[in-house]
Amino acid sequence: MLELKGLTRRYGDVVTLDDVSFSVGEGQMFGFVGPNGAGKTTAMRIVLGVLEPNAGEVLWRGRPMDNQARRQAGYMPEERGLYPKMRVRAQLEYLAELHGLDRSAARQSAGHWIDRMGLSERAGDRVEALSLGNQQRVQLAAALVHDPVMLVLDEPFSGLDPVGVDVLAGVLKDKAAAGTPVIFSSHQLDLVERLCEAVAIINKGRLVASGTVAELRSAGRRRRWEVSVAGADAGWAAHLSGARVLDQAAGDANGRILLELDDGTDEQAILDAARRAGRVTYFASSQPTLADLFRQAVQP
Amino acid sequence: MTTLDGIRLVARRELTERTRERSFLISTVVTLVILCGFIVIPKVFFSDRTTTWDVGLVGAGSAPLGRPLETQAPLVGARVRVHRSADVAAAEAALRDGDLDLAIVDGRQLLAESDPDDQLVALVQAASRLARAQTALAEARLSERQIADALAPPPLPVRTLEASDPERRANRAIAFPAVLLLYGQLIGYGYTVAVGVVEEKATRVVEVLLSTIRPVQLLAGKIIGIGLVGLVQLLIIGGIGLAVAVGIDAIDLPPGAFATLGMVLLWFLLGYAFYSVLFAVAGAVVSRQEEVQNTSTPMSLVLVASFLAAISALSNPDGPIATVSSYLPPTAPLVMPVRVAAGAASGWEIVVSVLLTLAAIAVLVPLSARLYSGAVLRSGARVKLSSAWSASRG
Numbered sequence: 001m002l003e004l005k006g007l008t009r010r011y012g013d014v015v016t017l018d019d020v021s022f023s024v025g026e027g028q029m030f031g032f033v034g035p036n037g038a039g040k041t042t043a044m045r046i047v048l049g050v051l052e053p054n055a056g057e058v059l060w061r062g063r064p065m066d067n068q069a070r071r072q073a074g075y076m077p078e079e080r081g082l083y084p085k086m087r088v089r090a091q092l093e094y095l096a097e098l099h100g101l102d103r104s105a106a107r108q109s110a111g112h113w114i115d116r117m118g119l120s121e122r123a124g125d126r127v128e129a130l131s132l133g134n135q136q137r138v139q140l141a142a143a144l145v146h147d148p149v150m151l152v153l154d155e156p157f158s159g160l161d162p163v164g165v166d167v168l169a170g171v172l173k174d175k176a177a178a179g180t181p182v183i184f185s186s187h188q189l190d191l192v193e194r195l196c197e198a199v200a201i202i203n204k205g206r207l208v209a210s211g212t213v214a215e216l217r218s219a220g221r222r223r224r225w226e227v228s229v230a231g232a233d234a235g236w237a238a239h240l241s242g243a244r245v246l247d248q249a250a251g252d253a254n255g256r257i258l259l260e261l262d263d264g265t266d267e268q269a270i271l272d273a274a275r276r277a278g279r280v281t282y283f284a285s286s287q288p289t290l291a292d293l294f295r296q297a298v299q300p
Numbered sequence: 301m302t303t304l305d306g307i308r309l310v311a312r313r314e315l316t317e318r319t320r321e322r323s324f325l326i327s328t329v330v331t332l333v334i335l336c337g338f339i340v341i342p343k344v345f346f347s348d349r350t351t352t353w354d355v356g357l358v359g360a361g362s363a364p365l366g367r368p369l370e371t372q373a374p375l376v377g378a379r380v381r382v383h384r385s386a387d388v389a390a391a392e393a394a395l396r397d398g399d400l401d402l403a404i405v406d407g408r409q410l411l412a413e414s415d416p417d418d419q420l421v422a423l424v425q426a427a428s429r430l431a432r433a434q435t436a437l438a439e440a441r442l443s444e445r446q447i448a449d450a451l452a453p454p455p456l457p458v459r460t461l462e463a464s465d466p467e468r469r470a471n472r473a474i475a476f477p478a479v480l481l482l483y484g485q486l487i488g489y490g491y492t493v494a495v496g497v498v499e500e501k502a503t504r505v506v507e508v509l510l511s512t513i514r515p516v517q518l519l520a521g522k523i524i525g526i527g528l529v530g531l532v533q534l535l536i537i538g539g540i541g542l543a544v545a546v547g548i549d550a551i552d553l554p555p556g557a558f559a560t561l562g563m564v565l566l567w568f569l570l571g572y573a574f575y576s577v578l579f580a581v582a583g584a585v586v587s588r589q590e591e592v593q594n595t596s597t598p599m600s601l602v603l604v605a606s607f608l609a610a611i612s613a614l615s616n617p618d619g620p621i622a623t624v625s626s627y628l629p630p631t632a633p634l635v636m637p638v639r640v641a642a643g644a645a646s647g648w649e650i651v652v653s654v655l656l657t658l659a660a661i662a663v664l665v666p667l668s669a670r671l672y673s674g675a676v677l678r679s680g681a682r683v684k685l686s687s688a689w690s691a692s693r694g
Contacts (some may be wrong), residue, residue, distance in 0.1 A: 045507070078503050
């Protein structure tokens with residue numbers, strides 16, 4: 001398990017990370033989300049030892065993460081990091097060796113990931129000669145080439161076409177299935193929701209929510225139902241007891257409204273009330289999306 | 301993986317990637333061409349230009365001087381062409397036209413247009429003195445043998461306290477291209493370090509690298525790797541340059557030639573160690589290639605000043621500028637090799653200068669490593685040295 005404990009980082013008077021703690025289990029796919037400048041990159045850099053925290057620590061399998069453990073981690077920085085003039089194969093072999101593989105193992109592993117990423121025909125080209133999408137694939141191969149025991153990826157999906165997204169998602173799922181904790185940041189919340197078991201939401205350097213997506217959905221939230229009633233008065237739901245209309249559903253093209261139910265309210269009673277008002281054409285439980293949770297978490 | 305493994309891997313990458321670049325080949329060839337130019341051009345344009353004097357002989361009294369003049373002239377590094385002039389008037393005309401440098405009238409008077417060449421006059425006087433002594437001795441009825449013994453005693457042997465002139469000249473002939481080469485390598489490869497550091501910053505490779513090795517390993521590997529590239533190039537250029545010089549006979553390879561080359565290699569290593577760590581800091585505090593030039597300026601200026609000091613030391617290796625600057629660590633790498641080649645520095649002076657430079661390097665390396673570590677991950681605005689210092693824990 002990878003644990004971040006009370007991580008704090010200041011630049012002069014600016015606090016970019018303020019007492020952030022969460023943990024990522026082995027084999028867990030973990031999404032790290034937050035607005036720009038929230039501190040995601042700082043946290044990831046600290047995990048990889050690229051930055052020192054002013055306070056707090058990072059534990060890997062219960063022990064402080066040392067250089068030995070870091071060398072076994074795979075890291076993909078936000079703004080990418082490859083030598084533009086170096087050839088793809090040489091670059092991957094070099095990075096594999098830097099992470100502790102011997103020469104023949106490095107060569108073998110570089111070959112494997114070049115194939116897996118569909119880069120075989122470009123293996124002898126300089127990185128700068130590749131398209132951005134292909135450079136991104138090389139970057140991912142660079143994070144994977146030493147068979148890391150944990151993956152920390154900063155915005156790995158940005159700039160990828162849908163096919164690239166699928167390839168990357170597939171690789172990450174495989175790694176997680178093999179027991180590797182995978183933590184990645186992304187602004188593509190639908191993707192995070194689809195892939196990740198657990199997420200952490202960070203805002204202005206502080207952790208505002210973390211846990212499994214299901215936990216976040218249920219935590220501190222009332223049940224919501226969507227209802228469409230044909231031929232009803234516009235204000236039929238205004239005086240329902242035990243439920244109230246949420247603004248955001250008003251003006252929906254289908255005349256659908258979103259109701260938030262009080263804790264003791266039976267949704268069947270609401271359905272009865274709706275049927276009295278007109279013909280019910282739609283009645284369904286509404287799950288907040290991660291995007292909803294995100295907006296709710298980061299709005300003041 | 302040990303600390304040394306990390307350094308070795310980084311250095312190996314620098315060495316293999318950079319020697320494979322076309323720019324390495326180009327800079328090697330360009331440097332060779334310039335260097336060979338310095339060796340070949342003086343040979344073609346300035347060598348074998350022995351002074352030739354035209355001397356006119358007027359009257360029978362002058363005739364016996366002709367041969368001795370011709371045979372003695374090479375002793376002063378000159379050549380004499382003897383002309384017969386019909387009379388004084390003809391000789392005067394020839395002097396005015398510049399056809400003659402000097403005329404001898406009847407063996408008793410020397411005639412010149414205005415200031416005659418001192419060496420030529422001395423040569424003629426000596427020949428005349430010899431001829432008159434010969435006549436006097438013959439009139440005193442000495443035998444041919446006695447005259448010869450009296451007038452041509454065996455020459456005195458010469459013992460020199462220092463290396464003979466031609467040897468020194470040859471050493472200095474090597475010293476100039478050597479110091480030029482050294483200057484080029486120090487400024488070129490120092491700048492390469494700065495650009496290499498900022499390249500890793502600009503492309504963010506540094507983040508990937510520093511997630512697996514420590515900044516000090518990256519810095520050490522980079523400096524050693526680039527230094528090896530510079531050393532390899534120096535050996536290639538030095539070897540070919542020397543071969544060309546010997547091949548066209550521009551230099552009679554003096555016994556000290558290899559010692560001079562050894563000095564160049566030693567001082568390349570010392571000078572590179574001194575400057576490269578500073579150039580690395582210059583690269584680490586900025587984020588874009590365009591800014592490197594500004595932050596490298598102090599080092600470049602000091603190197604240019606050292607080069608000028610070295611040039612002045614070529615002509616005056618014992619002067620105060622040369623002497624002092626051959627001890628100061630920033631200037632010693634370029635000035636000391638010149639003084640050594642000129643034979644102006646004794647063994648202990650070299651040792652002191654090397655030790656001073658090593659001491660300066662020993663101070664600079666940890667200092668620079670700390671500044672580098674504190675600055676290399678900070679992108680955006682130029683990093684102040686004070687904040688780089690406090691950001692790093694060494």
